Structure formats: C-alpha cells, structure tokens
Amino acid sequence: MASSTPSLHAGRKTWLILAIALGFAVLASLLPENPYQRWQLLGGTIHARARWIYERVHEDPTPIDVAFVGPSRVEAGVSAPRLAASLAARGLPAHVVNFSLPETGRNINAMIVDEMLSTKRPKLLVIGVFEKPSRFGHSAFKYIAPRAMLANPGYFGNINYLSDLAYVPYRSMKLFAADLFPQALGLDKSFDPATYRGSVVETTGDVRLPDGRIKNGSKPGTLAELRRGVAKLERGTNPPILGPGLADVEFGDERHFIRHIAAAAQRRGVKIVFLALPYYTGPTTLQEADLYRRYGEIWNAGFLSNHPELYSDYAHLDSHGAQILTDWLVEPVAAELRKHR
Secondary structure, eight states: OGGGGHHHHHHHHHHHHHHHHHHHHHHHHTTTHHHHTTTTTTTSSTTTTTHHHHHHHHHHOOSSEEEEEEEEEHHHHHHHHHHHHHHHHSSSSSOOOOOOOOOOOOHHHHHHHHHHHHHHHOSSSEEESSSSOOOSSTTTTTHHHHHHHOOOSSSTTTTTHHHHHHHHHHHHHHHHHHHOOOHHHOOOOOGGGGGGOOOOOOOOOOOEESSSSOOOOOSOOOHHEEEHHHHHHHHHHOOSOOOOOOHOOOOOOOOHHHHHHHHHHHHHEEEEEEEOOOOTTTTSOTTTTHHHHTOOOEEEOGGGTTOGGGGGSSSSHHHHHHHHHHHHHHHHHHHHHHHHH
16 A cells, blocks of 8 residues: 555645646636737748738728638639629629638638628628538637637538647647737737728739749649649548548538528628539539538539639649639629619
8 A cells, every 4th residue: 555655645646736737728828819910920921911811801991792701712713803893894892802711611601701790791791511511610710719719610520620639738828928029920900001001802823822932823733734734633632431420520620610600691691602613524412502602502512623724733723724713703793783773
C-alpha cells in the first residue's frame, strides 16, 4: 500500500495541473475581442479577402442585391462587376458581391451569410455547389468564426471540432493583445476608408498569391495540365462510405450548414438558389441534389465541363470562362430580381 502512495499523489498532481490548464484556457477564451480584428487574422493568406467581406458588410452602407458564396470555383467563376453592369443595363438592382473564399467547407459560408444578414438584405443568395461535398469544415473557420459557433457547430461528427476549439484560447489572447497594441500585431483597430477596396471586387482572372507570385487565371491551362489535375482529384475522391442513413454524420458540415443557411435566409425573406460548377470533364450530377432542391433551384453550369479552353486549371475557369458563366447567369438572376419589383 505504501508503495502506491507516490503514484497516487503524482496522478492527483497531473489531474490538478490539467484542470488548472483547462481553467486558464477557458478564461483566455472569454477575453474580450474586436470582431474587425478577428476578420483580419487571415491577412497574408489566400483568404485575406475576409477582411474586405467584413468591411463590405459592416462599414459600407451600399446595399447588397445579389450575393454569391462558395469555394474557389465560384470565386474564380463569377465576376461580380460584370454581372452588376449587365443588371444595371436592364434597369435592375445591381449591387452584386462575390463572398466566396478558396477551399471547401460549408461552415465558413454559413458564417459569412450570418454576418451579411446581420446588416444587409440581399434579394438573392447564390450558393456554389459541386459533385460531392467535402467531409471536412473549412481550414480558416477557426480564425474568424464567433466563439459560440466554434463551441457548438450544431451537428455530430465534426472532424475538425477539437482542433478548431483548441485554437480559441490562443486566438483570444492574440486579439486581446491586438486591441491594446494594434500596431505591434499588425491588426487595425478601426476601419480606414482610405484602404477600403470598394463596394464590388473582381475575383476572376489572375490571382496574386501571398508570396507575391501570380497564379494564372487569365489563360487556359494546357491539356496535359488539366488532365493531370483531374486525375489527381479523382484519385482522392471517395464515394459515400457510411450510407444514406448516416449521411448527416459523414457529410455533416455540408448538410447541417446548408440547412442553417436556408433557415437564416428564410427568416429574412431572402431567396436562395444553388449554382453547380463542374471541374474540367467532371460530372454534372450532384451527390446532394435532393438536399439542395428542398431549399431552392439548382442552376447547373454543366455545359462548361468539356471545354478545356475555359479552364485555367482542372477546377477553375479562366477569365474567358468566367465571362461566359457570368453572362449565362444574367437572365436567371434578372428573372429573380424582377420578382421584387
């Protein structure tokens, strides 16, 4: 019995240390923060436009008539300025934004929609979808999502849950320090109109990467490059594993947050539709089509998929492809806007 006493005391100390660390983490997570600075945490990354999204929603009084959200296929494929000009030429409401960000994960789209609907009332929300949704949430979600949304994502089976939650104490401490010393941490405390990019931003064409390199988006990729990209994508694409009965677990991020977006839009009287964008030679059918149709029409741009001259890489349209897609969207968008007259 006596020999077990030291290990018993060591065990208690270990649990005490863990409890103290957890307590400090919880306290750190509750530190006050400046939401504007939170949306700047992605500066210097491919998601840096998050800052502009926040500014457009909260600092710019210009209304939003049509909003697009989704992954980079939508970002590269829809020109908000071009669509806005075409709508204005028809005498229709013409304030268009493309709030899409690179990478998949529906949770970040839902968070952006929530933020937008807190101040704006678009007439139409277009959600980009494709052949099979990701099983994971967005990598940038933990940087800009509200703490409550990170603590309770709203569905079971969130693979990123622990890693997202573990980041919150550090994020909160950084934001608390940035509120006190904004220049030292490179996070502006207040909005500066002089640096604002304006009410509409072009997201199609060439992209300047954080390291200064230019990613081609203006010219078609070579056929060999496109085929290599497609082969790599398809090698890593797996069909549903758990079956229809567990789809809300396997694809919980997509299914939960599509419902979340639809409910938020319905409460505010916002019409939603889904825009299906294929990769080069990709299928034009959607795994989750039945889910999407519960909440809105699907506008399927499958006619693009067999045109290599329209793709800058296997997944993204080049400038010419974006012009064709944007022009194709004019009439269905206009038809929806006419219903609001």
